[in-house]
Amino acid sequence: xxxxxxxxxxxxxxxxxxxxxxxxxxxxxxxxxxxxxxxxxxxxxxxxxxxxxxxxxxxxxxxxxxxxxxxxxxxxxxxxxxxxxxxxxxxxxxxxxxxxxxxxxxxxxxxxx
Amino acid sequence: xxxxxxxxxxxxxxxxxxxxxxxxxxxxxxxxxxxxxxxxxxxxxxxxxxxxxxxxxxxxxxxxxxxxxxxxxxxxxxxxxxxxxxxxxxxxxxxxxxxxxxxxxxxxxxxx
Numbered sequence: 001x002x003x004x005x006x007x008x009x010x011x012x013x014x015x016x017x018x019x020x021x022x023x024x025x026x027x028x029x030x031x032x033x034x035x036x037x038x039x040x041x042x043x044x045x046x047x048x049x050x051x052x053x054x055x056x057x058x059x060x061x062x063x064x065x066x067x068x069x070x071x072x073x074x075x076x077x078x079x080x081x082x083x084x085x086x087x088x089x090x091x092x093x094x095x096x097x098x099x100x101x102x103x104x105x106x107x108x109x110x111x112x113x
Numbered sequence: 114x115x116x117x118x119x120x121x122x123x124x125x126x127x128x129x130x131x132x133x134x135x136x137x138x139x140x141x142x143x144x145x146x147x148x149x150x151x152x153x154x155x156x157x158x159x160x161x162x163x164x165x166x167x168x169x170x171x172x173x174x175x176x177x178x179x180x181x182x183x184x185x186x187x188x189x190x191x192x193x194x195x196x197x198x199x200x201x202x203x204x205x206x207x208x209x210x211x212x213x214x215x216x217x218x219x220x221x222x223x224x225x
Binding site for chain 1: 143144146148153154155156157158161201203204205212213214215216217218
């Protein structure tokens, strides 16, 4: 069974721009969660999507948004990029909503200059 | 706010040595997971512990959940260079809305 895939793997953007990241979950998994990982803050939960609806949300500003499609694929969008948004963005899929067993993709490394 | 503190933060040991990593919180977790993350990759789930006092073994790795479900430990016997990586504990909050919290991480380097 194929794992979680994320595209692109690396991205360089300029402050003020916006970016869209993509995540394809494991086949059959209906929940997708997004995380931000930085050396200073560690792994922090952004939000979770299940059946095309955002079910849970972490403490991030409204510049961070996402959506999920009917095939469970998910996208995350960050608008008006700031230097502090530079991070590894990870998505994780699970079979059910609010699962405590998650399977992570390799991440997208975003650098904001 | 539920936090998970891991110790030590960094660990560099020789191949063949034993080590223990700790994950502590003042809050109760309904379950706790351990992950290992290698550079350039996402975390990989190693184990889930659910019951207070539970012990699980995965080859040379032994995981224990505290009796009060507030802490956990990971013990590695006869460490090998392939064990090198970032070890993360994570827990599901027991109250309020769903929150999945990751620990601060322990970066392990095993030298050949």
